[in-house]
Amino acid sequence: MTATAAKVRKGRKFDQVLDGAREVFMRDGFEGASVDDIARAAGVSKATLYSYFPDKRLLFMEVATHQCRRQADKTQHDIDEAQPPQVVLPQIARAFLGFILSDMGQRIFRICVAESDRFPELGRQFYQSGPMVMRAALVGYLDKAIDRGELATDDCNLAADQFAELCKADLWPKLLFGIRETFEEDEIARVIDGAVATFLARYGT
Template identity: 75%
Template sequence: MVEGAREVFLRDGFEGASVDDIARAAGVSKATLYSYFPDKRLLFMEVATRQCKEQAQTSIENIDSSHPPREVLSRVAEQFLGFIYSEMGQRIFRICVAEADRFPQLGQEFYHSGPMIMRTAVVDYLREAVDRNELRIADFDLAADQFAELCKADLWPKLVFGIIRTVSEAEKARVIDGAVTTFLARYGTADAAPMTA
């Protein structure tokens, strides 16, 4: 059911996806679908949390913690922005905010499925970089959150509020470079190696 729903949501978007189409793609009846997911938003969040968890795991597997901060943080930012700039990422955010009162567990489940996994991986990397004297950090959780917020500067709010519709690779690269450079200006040491070619 979740795979069928994923196919329909990615093709038609949240608003455009009909329960009939989802049931047909999943090969089940509407009654069966509703017995598992009584609300379309709940089904969407199940699809979203699974996809986010998979993406977080893939991102973590692609991080080589032995590499210097500029290189690793640039890759983390690339993965992070790739998701939050995506249509799925924006829809998830909007639904979590819109349904916060009725379904507070939606946002909680989503946060634990991906963002928290990624945050933990970043904190672990920051600790290793401090041990190598490449960074100086006292509050690792705060530093990881600050980096995430730096990555969200400029373009993400514009996407969420509909000011812009798309982001070019050059615009994304500008945000990533700004986030990493600012973070290293605050937490870097003289031993922090530059990004490798």
């Protein structure tokens, strides 16, 4: 059991605390969110909140991983794996970018980096709850597309990782280094179209 898992206690008001925390974090951000506001939004006492989450970072990461799991599950549910790559890959790219470019996605990344020395398990917990699920789903889809003769590769894991990196081109570096905070729809569409075209030029049949 990781240190994070050992510190988080489940109970009947656990989901209630998460709902209140999600509301406050999305409204005020991590630094601006106070324990008092979270307890008030959740309808619990501070003592109850601390009994579940003794550290605000743990609470934030629990909210973040829960959101990421929901996003991954929704993406898997919405995608018809019987469709060709030209249809499915843009859907996957949009779901991926929708999360990493979101305010929550940026905050998660920054918390993981800032706390990597003290709490390395935070990053692992987040990766396992969302990105790893999405990656596995993409690898599974690529396998099916290969079986149908639509793609060709003997390394679906590498192909999936390359597609994810193609989707981040131009957008993620500008966001990471504070050059841009938001992007227009046509800018995102440009990167997605380029990622899909480049990927299919390499792996398409």
